[in-house]
Amino acid sequence: MAHDPALRRHLDARFNVLKRQRQSWEPGWRELSRYVNPRRSDAVLARAPVAVQDATASIDAPNTVPAGSRLKVVARGPHGGGHWVGFAGAGSPVGSHLDYARLSGPVSEVELIPPAEPGTYELRYVLNENERVIASRPIAVLPSEVVVSGPTSVMAGDVYRFEARGPIDPGHWIGFAAAGSGPEDYRDYTRPDASPASAVNATRKLVEQDKVSLMIGPLSGSEGVAVKDYAKTQPGVTFIDGSSGGQQTTLVNPSPNFFRFNLDGAQVMAPLGSYAFEQGYKRVMVIAEDYAFPYSQVQGFMSGFCKAGGKVPRKAWVPIGTKDFSSVISSIPKDVDSLLVVLAGADAVNFIRQYEQAGGDKKIIGGSVMVDQTVLSYRGRLRGNLVGTLSSGWTADALETPAWEKFVAAYRASSKDAFPAPSYFAFAYYNAVKATLNALDKVGGDLSDGQEKFRKALAATHLESPVGLITLDSNRQAIGPAFVTKIVQRPDGKLVSSVVKTVPKIDQHLNLSKAEFDKMGLGSRDVPACP
Numbered sequence: 001m002a003h004d005p006a007l008r009r010h011l012d013a014r015f016n017v018l019k020r021q022r023q024s025w026e027p028g029w030r031e032l033s034r035y036v037n038p039r040r041s042d043a044v045l046a047r048a049p050v051a052v053q054d055a056t057a058s059i060d061a062p063n064t065v066p067a068g069s070r071l072k073v074v075a076r077g078p079h080g081g082g083h084w085v086g087f088a089g090a091g092s093p094v095g096s097h098l099d100y101a102r103l104s105g106p107v108s109e110v111e112l113i114p115p116a117e118p119g120t121y122e123l124r125y126v127l128n129e130n131e132r133v134i135a136s137r138p139i140a141v142l143p144s145e146v147v148v149s150g151p152t153s154v155m156a157g158d159v160y161r162f163e164a165r166g167p168i169d170p171g172h173w174i175g176f177a178a179a180g181s182g183p184e185d186y187r188d189y190t191r192p193d194a195s196p197a198s199a200v201n202a203t204r205k206l207v208e209q210d211k212v213s214l215m216i217g218p219l220s221g222s223e224g225v226a227v228k229d230y231a232k233t234q235p236g237v238t239f240i241d242g243s244s245g246g247q248q249t250t251l252v253n254p255s256p257n258f259f260r261f262n263l264d265g266a267q268v269m270a271p272l273g274s275y276a277f278e279q280g281y282k283r284v285m286v287i288a289e290d291y292a293f294p295y296s297q298v299q300g301f302m303s304g305f306c307k308a309g310g311k312v313p314r315k316a317w318v319p320i321g322t323k324d325f326s327s328v329i330s331s332i333p334k335d336v337d338s339l340l341v342v343l344a345g346a347d348a349v350n351f352i353r354q355y356e357q358a359g360g361d362k363k364i365i366g367g368s369v370m371v372d373q374t375v376l377s378y379r380g381r382l383r384g385n386l387v388g389t390l391s392s393g394w395t396a397d398a399l400e401t402p403a404w405e406k407f408v409a410a411y412r413a414s415s416k417d418a419f420p421a422p423s424y425f426a427f428a429y430y431n432a433v434k435a436t437l438n439a440l441d442k443v444g445g446d447l448s449d450g451q452e453k454f455r456k457a458l459a460a461t462h463l464e465s466p467v468g469l470i471t472l473d474s475n476r477q478a479i480g481p482a483f484v485t486k487i488v489q490r491p492d493g494k495l496v497s498s499v500v501k502t503v504p505k506i507d508q509h510l511n512l513s514k515a516e517f518d519k520m521g522l523g524s525r526d527v528p529a530c531p
Contacts, residue, residue, distance in 0.1 A: 054134075055077065055078050055127065055134045056077060056134065056135075057075065057076060057077025057078065057125040057134045057135040058075070058076045058077065058125075058135055059073060059074075059075050059085060059123050059125055059135055059136070059137050060073065060074040060075075060076075061073045061074070061123055061137070061139060062139070063138075063139060063140065064139065064140045064141075064142050065114045065139060065140075065141055065142070066114070066141075066142050066143070066144045067114055067115065067116055067117070067118055067141050067142065067143060067144045068114070068116065068144045069114060069144065070111050070112070070113060070114075071111065071112045071113075071114055071139075072109060072110075072111055073085055073101075073109070073110050073111075073112055073123065074107065074108070074109050075103055075107075075108045075109075075110065075125055076106060076107050076108075077103075077106070077125055077134065077135065078106075078127070078134075079103040079104060079105050079106055079108060082102055082128035082211070083102070083103050083125070083126060083127050083128050084097075084100045084101060084102050084103060084125075084126055084128065085100065085101060085103060085108075085110060085112075085123065085124065085125050085126070086098060086099055086100025086101065086112060086123070086124060086126070087099050087100070087112060087114065087115060087121050087122070087123060087124075087139075088121065088122045088123075088124050088136075089121060089122070090119075090120045090121055090122050090138065091122075092122075094131055094132070094133055095131040097124070097126070098115050098121075099112050099113040099114075099115075100112070100126075101205070101209040101210070102209050102210055102211050103209075104208060104209065110209055111205060111209075114141045115141055117141070118140075118141050118142055118143045119140075119141055120138060120139075120140055120141075121138070121139055121140075121141055122136045122137065122138055122139065123136065123137050123138075123139050124136045196222045196223050196225065196226035196227075197226070199217075199218040199220075199223035199226055199227055200223075200226050200227060200230050202218075203215060203217070203218070203227050203230055204230065207234050207237050212237065213236075213237060213238070213447055213451070214237070214238050214239075214240065214436065214447075215237065215238075215239050215240070216239075216240045216241075216242055216429065216432050216433060216436065217241070217242040218241075218242055218244055219242050219243050219244060219425060220243075220244055220291075220293065221244050221245055221246035221249075221265065221291055221292035221293025221294075221295075221296065222244075222246060222291045222292040222293070223244055224241055224244025224245070224246050224249040224260075224292070225244075225246050225248050225249050225292055227239060227244075227258075228249045228250070228254070228255050228258045229255070231255040231257050231258045232255045232257075234257070235256075235257060235450065236450060236451070237257065238257050238259070238451050238454065238455060238458070239255070239257060239258045239259070240258075240259050240260075240261070240432045240435070240436050240458075241258065241259065241260035241261070241262065241428075241432060242425075242428060242429050242432055243262055243424065243425045243428030243429055243432075244260075244293070245262065245263070245264045245265035245268070245293045245296060245297075245368075246264065246265065246291075246292030246293050246295070246296055247264050247265065247266050247292070247295075247296040247299070247508070247522060247523055248292060248522065249264070249292075250264070250475045250476060250477035250508070251264075251475065251477070251508055251522070252522065254475040254476065254477075256455075256476075257451075257455065258476065259435075259455075259458050259459070259472065259476040260472075260476065260477050260478055261428075261431045261432050261435045261461070261463060261470055261472070261478050262394065262427075262428040262431060262432070262478055263394045263478050263479075263480055263482060263506065264296055264477070264508060265292075265293045265294070265295075265296030265297040265299075265300060265367075265368065265523075266296040266297065266299045266300035266303070266508075266510060266523055267300060267394075267478075267482060267506050267507070267508060267510065268297075268300065268368050268392055268393050268394045268482045268506075269296075269297045269298075269299075269300030269301045269367065269368065269392050270300040270301075270303055270304060270392075270482065270503075270506055270510040270511070271304065271392055271482050271483075271484050271501060271503045271506070272300070272301050272304070272305075272365070272390065272391065272392035272484055273300070273301045273302060273303060273304030273305030273306070273307075273308065273310065274304035274305065274307070274308045275304075275390070275392075275484050275500075275501055276301075276305060276310075276338075276365055276390055277304075277305055277308035277309065277310045278308070279390070280337075281305075281310065281337060281338045281363065281365065281390075282309075282310055282311065282337055283310070283311045283312075283313060283333075283335060283336045283337050283338075284305065284310060284311070284312050284336060284337070284338050284339065284340050284365065285312070285313065285314045285315070285316070285332055285333060285336045285338075285339050285340070285362075286298055286312060286314070286315040286316065286339075286340045286342070287315075287316045287318070287325075287328055287339055287340070287341050287342070287343065287351065288315070288316075288317060288318070288340070288341070288342035288343065288367070289317070289318060289319070289320050289322075289342065289343055289344065289347060290317035290318060290319055290320075290525070291320065294317075294342040294367065295523040295524050295525065296523045297342045297367045297368060297523075298315070298340065298342060298523060299520075299522075299523025299524075299527065299528055300392075300510060300523075301340055301365070301392075302528045302530065303510050303512070303520060303528060304510075305530075306528055306530035310530065311530055311531065312340075312529070312530055312531065313333055313335075313336065313531050314331070314332075314333055314336070314531075315525070316328045316331065317525055318343075318347070320347065321346075321347065322347055322350070323350055324354075325350060325351045325354045325355070326354065326358075328351075329354060329355055329358050329360065332360070332362065336362065337362065337363065338362050338363040338364065338365055339362050339363070339364055339365065340365045340367070341364055341365070341366055341367060341370050342366075342367030342369075342370060343367070343369075343370055344367075344369040344370065344372070344374070344375070345369075345374055345375065348369075348370050348375045349375060352364075352385050352386070356385055364385070364386070364389050365389065365390050365391065366386070366389045366390070366391035366487075367391065368391060368392065368393040368394075368424060369424055370389075370391065371386065371389060371391040371393075371485070371487055371497055372393075372423050372424045372425075373397065373419035373420060373421055373422070373423045374419075374423050374424075374425070376419075376420075376487070376494075376495040376496070376497075377419050377420070377494075377495075386487050386495060387487055387488065387489050387495065388486060388487060389486065389487040390484070390485070390486055390500075391484075391485050391486075391487070391497065392482060392483065392484045392485065393424060393482065393483060393485065393497070394424075394427075394467065394480065394481065394482055394483070395421070395422070395424065395427050395467055395483070395497075396467075396483040396485045396497045396498065396499045397420060397421035397485075397496035397497045397498070398421075398488070398496045398497065398498040398499065399467065399483065399499055400499070401466075401467075403464075403465075403466045403467075404466045404467060406466070407422075407466035408421050408422065408466075411426070420490075420494045420496055421496060427466075427467075431463060431465050431470065434463065434465070435458065435461050435463050435470075436458070438457075438461065438463070439454055439457035439458045439461060440454065442457040443457050458472075458476070459472055459476060465480070467480070467481055467483075468480060468481040468504065469481075469505075473507060473508060475508070477508050479505055479506070479507045479508075480505065480506070481502060481503060481504050481505060481506070482502075482503045482506050483497075483499050483501070483502055483503075484499070484500050484501035484502075484503075485497035485498060485499055485500060486498055486500050
C-alpha cells in the first residue's frame with residue numbers, strides 16, 4: 001500500500017489540509033486525521049489523537065501614542081499562518097481592524113500607524129485562520145501637538161516660507177487649501193520627509209511584515225537606488241521600479257530581482273543636447289535639484305550637447321524644496337544664452353516665477369519633469385513663460401499615434417480632474433503594472449522556485465506600450481523610445497508637449513559605445529564637464 005500512487009496523492013492532500021488547519025482548532029481533544037482508502041471510502045487506515053492547547057500571546061506597547069506618529073510594538077506568541085497585530089476600535093466586532101502588521105517569529109517587533117482620530121482603541125493579537133483574538137490591550141491615541149506658523153496674509157502668485165512642527169511620516173503633507181474644505185482639496189503642498197531612508201522603511205514593512213511577494217515602486221531617483229540595494233537582501237521578492245530614474249539603480253551593481261520598465265533620466269534627455277545645439281543654444285547654465293535623477297538628466301543632456309561643441313560654464317545644485325532662488329538667479333553668468341532647469345513640482349514653479357520677477361530673459365530648456373503635466377497644469381502667468389521651451393522625455397502629451405491617443409482618452413475618462421495627458425509618473429507606473437500583469441499571465445501566476453519562471457518572463461518582456469516597444473537589457477533596464485519636445489499652447493489654453501524629434505530606441509549607454517560611455521563616466525555633480 002505504501003507504494004500505491006493513488007494512496008500517496010491522497011495522503012499528501014490530507015497532510016496539506018492538516019497544515020492549513022493546524023491553528024484554526026479550538027482547544028480540546030481532536031483526531032489527528034482519518035486516512036481513508038481512496039478506493040473504499042469507509043475504510044479508515046489509521047487514527048491518532050492530539051491535544052490542541054489554547055494559544056497564548058502578549059503585546060508590549062506604551063499605554064498612549066500621539067496621533068500621526070508611529071508605534072513600535074513587541075508581540076510574543078504563535079507566528080505561523082499570517083497572524084497579525086493591529087489597531088481596532090475599542091469593543092469593535094471580531095475581524096474589524098485598522099492598521100496592522102504580520103508577525104515574523106515567536107517574538108516580533110512591528111511598527112503600526114495609530115488612527116488619526118484621538119480616542120480609546122485596542123491592540124489585538126489575531127490568529128489569521130478564524131480571526132480569533134487571543135490577546136488584546138487598551139491604548140489611548142492622544143491628540144498630536146501640531147504648530148504651523150507664518151504670515152497671516154500673502155500675495156497671490158508669490159512664494160512664502162512657513163514653519164511646521166509635528167509628527168513626521170512619509171505620507172504627511174503641509175500645504176494650502178480653501179478655508180473649510182476637506183483634506184482632499186489642496187493646492188501647493190510639500191511633504192515633511194521624502195528620503196531614500198523613508199522609502200526603504202516603507203518597503204521593509206511591506207516585505208518583512210506584510211510578506212508581499214512582489215513590489216512596484218518607488219517614485220524618486222535616490223529612493224530607487226536605496227530600494228535596489230535593499231532588494232539584494234530579499235532574494236525571494238521581486239521588485240519592479242515605479243518611476244525612479246536614477247542611472248545607478250540598474251547601471252551600477254544591479255540587483256537580479258529588480259526590474260525597471262521606464263527609461264532612466266539620462267536616456268530620456270540624451271536626444272535633447274545635440275538638438276538644442278543645432279537650434280542655436282551654445283552656452284548653458286544648469287539649475288537642478290541635488291540628487292540622483294537630476295544628475296542623470298543633466299548627464300543625458302550634456303552627453304550630446306558637449307559633443308556637439310556646447311559649453312556649460314556653471315552648474316547650480318539646489319536642495320529639494322528650495323523656496324528662495326534669489327542667490328541662484330543672481331549667479332547666472334551674463335554670457336550664457338540659456339538655462340537647463342531640472343526642477344520638479346513646486347520647485348519648478350517657484351523658480352520660474354522668481355526668475356520672471358527678477359526680469360530674467362534667458363531661454364529655458366526643461367528637464368523631463370520640468371515640463372511634465374504636474375508643472376504645466378499650474379495656473380497663473382507661468383504658462384506664458386514656458387511656451388516654446390524645449391525638453392525631452394519618454395512621453396509627449398501631443399504624440400500623434402493611435403495607441404497614445406487611445407491611452408490618453410482612457411486616462412482622461414478615468415477622472416474629471418485628469419490632466420490633459422498622463423504625467424511622467426502616472427505613465428511609468430502604468431507600464432510597470434502592465435508588464436507585471438503580462439508576465440504573471442504568461443506563467444499562470446506561478447511564483448514557485450524563487451519566482452524563477454516569473455522573473456524569466458519579466459526579463460523577456462516585449463511591452464507594446466502606448467509610446468512604442470519597450471524591452472529590457474541584461475541589467476533588466478528598459479530600452480525604448482524618447483521624444484524631443486516643445487511646449488505649445490492649445491486653443492483651450494492648456495500647455496502640452498509637442499513632438500519635434502523621435503528616437504525610436506535608446507539604451508542605457510545613450511546609444512554610445514561602451515568605451516565612449518565609460519570614458520564620460522557616470523552622471524554626478526561634476527560629470528560630465530565642458531566649461
